Amino acid sequence: MNIAGGVALITGGTSGLGLATAERFLRAGARVVLVSPSRDKGRAVAERLGDGAVFVAADVSSETEVGAALDAAQELGPLRTVVNCAGVSNAVKTVGSRGAFPLTEFTDVIRVNLIGTFNVIRLFAARVSGAEEVDGERGVVINTASVSAFDGMTGQAAYAASKGGVVGLTLPVARDLAALKIRVVTIAPGLFDTPMFAAVPETARAALGSRTPHPARLGDPAEYAELALHIVANPMVNGETIRLDGALRMAP
Numbered sequence: 001m002n003i004a005g006g007v008a009l010i011t012g013g014t015s016g017l018g019l020a021t022a023e024r025f026l027r028a029g030a031r032v033v034l035v036s037p038s039r040d041k042g043r044a045v046a047e048r049l050g051d052g053a054v055f056v057a058a059d060v061s062s063e064t065e066v067g068a069a070l071d072a073a074q075e076l077g078p079l080r081t082v083v084n085c086a087g088v089s090n091a092v093k094t095v096g097s098r099g100a101f102p103l104t105e106f107t108d109v110i111r112v113n114l115i116g117t118f119n120v121i122r123l124f125a126a127r128v129s130g131a132e133e134v135d136g137e138r139g140v141v142i143n144t145a146s147v148s149a150f151d152g153m154t155g156q157a158a159y160a161a162s163k164g165g166v167v168g169l170t171l172p173v174a175r176d177l178a179a180l181k182i183r184v185v186t187i188a189p190g191l192f193d194t195p196m197f198a199a200v201p202e203t204a205r206a207a208l209g210s211r212t213p214h215p216a217r218l219g220d221p222a223e224y225a226e227l228a229l230h231i232v233a234n235p236m237v238n239g240e241t242i243r244l245d246g247a248l249r250m251a252p
Contacts, residue, residue: 001135002230004029006080009073011035011060011120014045016194017144018085020221021228024227025081028051028229033073034088035060037124052076060086060116066123071222078131081232082124083142084117087162089196090157106158113162115223117143121173129180137181140232143170145188151250163188174239183238185231190245192219212246219244 008025012018013034020033031052036042037056046055055250056072058065073079088109121141128139145163151162166186174184191208197218200208209217228246231237 001080001137001140001232001236003081003229005080006134007031007073007076008081008083009031009033009035009069009079009124010083010085011058011116012085012144013037013083014042014055014088016085016196016220017189017192018083019045020225021083021085021234022049022053024222024225024229030081030131031076033068033069033076035066060120061111063119063123066120067106070127074127074174078134079124079128079139080134081140081142082120083144083228084120084166086112086116087135087144088112089156089159092158094157096155101157106161107239109158110162110165113159113172114165117166118169118173121169125177125180125182128182133170133181135235137183139180139182140202141173141177141182141184142228142231143184143186145186146245147188147190147245147248147250149188149241150243152240153250154252170241171239178238183231185237185239186241187227187231188241188243188245189224190219190243190248192224194221203224211251212248216245219246 001011010018010022012157013022030105033056034055042055046053056069058069094101131138143166147164148156148160149163151169
């Protein structure tokens with residue numbers, strides 16, 4: 001599908017992987033709706049990106065708020081793409097110094113990363129299911145998992161479970177939506193230079209990057225964005241999870 005002239009809704013679009021994707025899609029001729037709970041930051045980012053970028057504050061697990069974001073996207077033009085980059089994480093052992101993993105903290109990660117992703121998918125697909133076809137299809141869904149879905153580290157029970165769930169829903173949802181000519185693809189990044197690492201000293205960042213076999217560095221969010229753009233353009237990429245990790249396999 002040619003992304004030019006269409007509209008993409010990008011959750012988590014005000015920083016990291018989502019922001020890089022928004023910037024790349026804008027350069028390719030799309031318009032973008034950035035979704036994030038952070039109002040002040042979101043407005044500032046949309047203003048910096050300029051024409052073609054709109055910000056909507058929303059919790060991805062809220063049907064009402066996601067619906068409002070989709071309304072804003074459809075006001076900009078033909079909605080064709082959604083990129084799910086919104087996510088949260090924590091580091092809590094199943095049993096640790098505080099005792100058993102607090103269930104509310106586990107649930108919060110699942111709610112945003114897994115339930116939020118599916119909530120956006122289902123509402124997006126319902127909106128575009130009757131849209132006019134472009135290049136033989138109606139829409140593209142791109143989800144963000146993580147290598148933690150496969151190689152979850154100590155203390156990542158919630159995060160790994162949430163991202164494993166995103167991987168698990170990719171094929172069945174792609175099959176569900178195939179008759180509507182909507183593709184569903186997931187990217188599973190390795191260690192990327194996102195705000196998650198902003199407070200990490202440079203020496204530690206370099207050490208983390210060196211764990212990747214090749215290239216031995218942290219990934220650049222622009223590399224995620226390029227893959228997202230390719231997924232939109234290539235109609236045969238469907239129902240698949242693509243590891244974007246430089247052959248990294250995480251140690252415990």
